[in-house]
Amino acid sequence: MEKNILFIKNMVCDRCILSVSDILSRLQIPFNSISLGEVSLLKSLNFQEMEELSQELLSTGFEMIEDKNSRLVNRIKSVIIKGIYDDKNFSNNNLSVILSNELNMDYSHLSSLFSRMEGKSIQQFQQEIKTERVKELLGYDELNIYEIAMEVGYSSAAYLSTQFKKSTGLTPSQYKHDHVKKRSSLDSH
Known part of the structure; x- marks a missing residue:
């Protein structure tokens, strides 16, 4: 098979x-x-x-x-991406346990392989995906910062803001102001 x-x-x-x-x-x-x-x-x-x-x-x-190792790294990425985008409780659970259970392998092996092949830790990759998800949700302009924090699995809006600023150099509000284009109606042209 x-x-x-x-x-x-x-x-x-x-x-x-x-x-x-x-x-x-x-x-x-x-x-x-x-x-x-x-x-x-x-x-x-x-x-x-x-x-x-x-x-x-x-x-x-x-x-x-x-390559077998590349496939395993790809599976790790897929579990993280799917979890962040599809499972609100994903970030509330221990990532090492999730990956070990999902892939039936020892987390230390997964972590070592991922770092060696990607040049960054699994946690760094997870943070990158969370940041991209926050950017996406900011662009939709449907949720406030607290709601986005809960959606992506941060413990508070303040923690989301801190992590987002570490990743992007901007607060979520600054990012939204500088990067999110306002959608205009077709009737306004």
């Missing part, structure tokens, strides 16, 4: 899943399921099909992962 699983780099959101699904459908490659960074195929692919799929994925910013 392992050879019917493909690992794909740069899948970070539901739109990525839709994009990969479109590629597989267009190439008439039957699949069972798609999640962030992983595709379960219904059959093995021959060399030509793999090459064609690889080229299509590359043309849209994705990349098939062949």
